[in-house]
Amino acid sequence: MLESQNLLAGGMLITTMMGLRMTDDGDRDPNAAELLTAAFPAKLDLLRSLTGPERELKRETEA
DSSP: OHHHHHHHHHHHHHHHHHHTTHHHHTTTOHHHHHHHHHHOTTTHHHHHHHHSHHHHHHHHHHO
């Protein structure tokens, strides 16, 4: 039971951080940076490359 609770809690945290676009604020807000680093210790650079403002700008210019 505890393992499934941890899985759901982690998923909800990730969904919330993505919905709030915390990756955009990670360089300016130390609290956001701390949370992102704790949640994605090994994959933060990959996450930023997939969700960052550069990606959004590229998508808009392609349309």
